[in-house]
Amino acid sequence: MGTSSGRRVGRPRAAQRPDSGLDPRAELLVAAAELFTTRGYAATTTRAVAERAGMRQASMYHYVSGKEELLAELLESTVTPSLDRARELLADDAAPAEERLRALCRTDVELLCAGPYNLGALYLLPEVRTERFAGFRAVRSELKDAYRQLIAATAVGGGLAKGELELRTDLVFGLIEGVILIRRSGPERPVGEFARATADAALRITGA
Structure with missing residues (x-):
């Protein structure tokens, strides 16, 4: 079947969020930056990062391996x-x-x-x-x-x-x-x- 509704094809999101224009990996980095610096790294779960980025936790692993990869990229940035x-x-x-x-x-x-x-x-x-x-x-x-x-x-x-x-x-x-x-x-x-x-x-x- 076609996608006549015009919605983007991709993995489903956990919640509707305004379109930031960022790709999913970038959205995960933004979400991780916010949560790691406000809640703390140890207290932030991968589920929380995924939800903040507007996707399911299982979908997150399509883009990153987990919290450590996000932290490493944020640090190097x-x-x-x-x-x-x-x-x-x-x-x-x-x-x-x-x-x-x-x-x-x-x-x-x-x-x-x-x-x-x-x-x-x-x-x-x-x-x-x-x-x-x-x-x-x-x-x-x-x-x-x-x-x-x-x-x-x-x-x-x-x-x-x-x-x-x-x-x-x-x-x-x-x-x-x-x-x-x-x-x-x-x-x-x-x-x-x-x-x-x-x-x-x-x-x-x-x-x-």
Whole structure:
């Protein structure tokens, strides 16, 4: 029989929801982002994610393997754009390292503050330390190393001993990721102002 009613062909939904224009996997990610950051990861069931996305739990497994896959993708989405920007800035050695470091700090803060949900808070989950999330930790480590390279390329950073360079990198990276907690207590702060102030503070830590 034909589908003369005009409805989309696909797996049935558990409830009627306004058409977001997103594909089912993207809807699951949005639902997971909301529930993981408001209810907590451990307290969120796959059924709850599926229902929030407007589909049956059995249908969810057609698109993802479960909660861990959703969490891994959400985590990596908070780092990958900053890492792409970091690679661009590292390659642009015509610009002063101080300017490139400031640009990376601002990009990173703006990304962590983007969107309606504080996805950076998911970094604090104990589950993130397990092998399942090694991919996220590897990407995050590469981003941190980009910060180290940019700090080392500054006028001050070039003269630092290895231990001091590592310490300042840890402090700058900790400051950037600290916006996760600051945003939790003050989400009304304008992101642009917040990013500028954080970048200024990061450069002071480096001595640049």
